[in-house]
Amino acid sequence: MPLGSGDDSWPVSAIHYGSPVIFTAKLTWRELKEWYSPAYREQHGTPLTRRAAHTDNRVLPMGRRCGHQLYASAPGGNPVTSALMPTYVRADLAFERGDGAYLFTADGHRYLDFASGIGVTLLGHNHPQLVAALKNQADRIWHCSNVFQIPEQQRLAERLVARSFADTVFFCNSGAEAVECAIKLVRKFSDHAGAPQRTRIIAFEGAFHGRTLATIATGGQAKHLAGFGPPVPGFDHVPFGNIDAVAKAIGDETAGILIEPIQGEGGVRSADPAFLRDLRDLADTHGLLLVFDEVQCGMGRTGHFFAHERAGVVPDVLALAKGLGGGVPVGACLATRTAAAGMTPGSHGSTFGGNPLAMAVANAVLDVVLEDEFVDRVRVTSALLHDRLVELSRRFNEPIVEVRGVGLMLGLRIRGDSREMVAGLRKRGLLTVAAAENVIRLLPPLIIDESHVNEAMTVLEDAFRSGRL
Ligand SMILES: Cc1ncc(COP(=O)(O)O)c(C=O)c1O
Numbered sequence: 519m520p521l522g523s524g525d526d527s528w529p530v531s532a533i534h535y536g537s538p539v540i541f542t543a544k545l546t547w548r549e550l551k552e553w554y555s556p557a558y559r560e561q562h563g564t565p566l567t568r569r570a571a572h573t574d575n576r577v578l579p580m581g582r583r584c585g586h587q588l589y590a591s592a593p594g595g596n597p598v599t600s601a602l603m604p605t606y607v608r609a610d611l612a613f614e615r616g617d618g619a620y621l622f623t624a625d626g627h628r629y630l631d632f633a634s635g636i637g638v639t640l641l642g643h644n645h646p647q648l649v650a651a652l653k654n655q656a657d658r659i660w661h662c663s664n665v666f667q668i669p670e671q672q673r674l675a676e677r678l679v680a681r682s683f684a685d686t687v688f689f690c691n692s693g694a695e696a697v698e699c700a701i702k703l704v705r706k707f708s709d710h711a712g713a714p715q716r717t718r719i720i721a722f723e724g725a726f727h728g729r730t731l732a733t734i735a736t737g738g739q740a741k742h743l744a745g746f747g748p749p750v751p752g753f754d755h756v757p758f759g760n761i762d763a764v765a766k767a768i769g770d771e772t773a774g775i776l777i778e779p780i781q782g783e784g785g786v787r788s789a790d791p792a793f794l795r796d797l798r799d800l801a802d803t804h805g806l807l808l809v810f811d812e813v814q815c816g817m818g819r820t821g822h823f824f825a826h827e828r829a830g831v832v833p834d835v836l837a838l839a840k841g842l843g844g845g846v847p848v849g850a851c852l853a854t855r856t857a858a859a860g861m862t863p864g865s866h867g868s869t870f871g872g873n874p875l876a877m878a879v880a881n882a883v884l885d886v887v888l889e890d891e892f893v894d895r896v897r898v899t900s901a902l903l904h905d906r907l908v909e910l911s912r913r914f915n916e917p918i919v920e921v922r923g924v925g926l927m928l929g930l931r932i933r934g935d936s937r938e939m940v941a942g943l944r945k946r947g948l949l950t951v952a953a954a955e956n957v958i959r960l961l962p963p964l965i966i967d968e969s970h971v972n973e974a975m976t977v978l979e980d981a982f983r984s985g986r987l
Pocket residue numbers: 636692693694695697726727728729778782783811812813814815839840
């Protein structure tokens with residue numbers, strides 16, 4: 519039953535999210551409506567508006583300019599009916615094998631993969647160097663824990679350090695863990711510097727940093743926080759790209775600023791290079807750590823090894839994952855020596871993080887991405903894809919609102935529901951990913967060439983021409 523229709527005694531979990539208050543509640547639908555009534559407003563003086571009654575998508579925008587949002591979900595609305603916990607909305611499609619930029623089903627259907635498992639299979643499927651590295655390592659040692667020296671891990675860390683602003687690296691298993699490490703590092707930095715009260719981090723509206731308790735609080739999206747109780751405290755959210763709002767949000771307890779140089783899930787929104795430079799200046803002025811989440815946009819995807827290189831700005835801390843393992847779960851938190859000063863023995867850890875198997879594959883990924891001219895080739899291919907998408911958007915300027923993104927992290931903002939469009943393209947043999955703001959995200963493997971661009975464009979053109987995605 520859709521929320522809000524029918525019985526007023528229907529129980530809902532609600533989370534009111536907005537600056538400066540965040541709270542959750544269990545209440546009935548009748549109470550929820552009451553809360554957001556003019557009478558309630560009068561009594562409590564909140565900026566909530568009557569638009570709250572608008573509930574179809576379950577996200578209730580409340581005086582958006584103030585950043586207020588209410589999200590309500592009905593417990594028990596999605597019963598567990600399978601051995602798999604139903605946390606994902608999955609397409610009715612399974613793949614048997616992959617080869618380069620293609621995926622194949624058991625019955626032989628071929629798909630051009632411009633999704634890359636949400637930006638993970640950086641070098642496509644079944645890349646011979648990665649397969650060889652995995653097989654070679656599989657015959658030697660898989661796991662021994664961080665109680666021992668792991669030469670493959672040492673080597674990967676040294677290579678990342680040599681290629682970046684960083685002096686030191688912590689390895690984990692996912693993007694959320696990499697960001698979690700960055701958050702802990704920022705707090706520990708303050709503590710180590712004798713300012714333990716400085717724990718707050720400024721983050722950005724529309725951000726996505728993962729699904730752990732801390733990273734959903736960092737992302738600050740009501741739809742991810744709803745139902746999970748009090749959010750982890752310590753995050754202040756400001757509009758993406760608004761330097762005045764960042765400056766205003768800095769207080770005595772602020773320890774850092776955390777940003778995706780290009781928001782992925784948020785709709786392929788690129789931060790202006792000047793904005794990133796201004797963040798660096800603010801961080802330096804106030805003694806804050808600047809953290810970049812390059813989980814999605816790093817590892818050559820933008821045509822630079824790191825997305826921030828395009829802006830000529832370096833962070834103090836950086837979260838990396840996705841493409842780093844080329845399909846094997848790996849995450850990394852890179853930091854300067856100064857920023858990592860508090861990360862002493864015993865302060866953080868991971869059983870699996872940096873195990874020999876994952877490290878062998880990640881080293882093989884680096885072998886390819888750090889080859890001479892690899893990222894230059896990404897720039898050439900991405901310019902071609904970008905130009906063709908712009909051309910497409912001119913021809914179909916009714917359904918296509920905008921072409922966004924950098925390198926091979928591109929987005930088509932459309933009128934209509936991008937999830938439906940992504941499903942329609944999938945039926946035509948092209949895999950893409952939906953993102954916020956009705957964006958169709960294109961995250962192809964970095965090994966694509968002109969022939970793959972042509973093939974994708976043919977599918978997109980056919981789809982837009984038919985008007986029936
Ligand atoms: C920018 C960014 N940060 C963090 C994450 C979380 O990564 P993971 O799903 O590997 O935990 C994602 C995942 O999409 C991401 O795009």
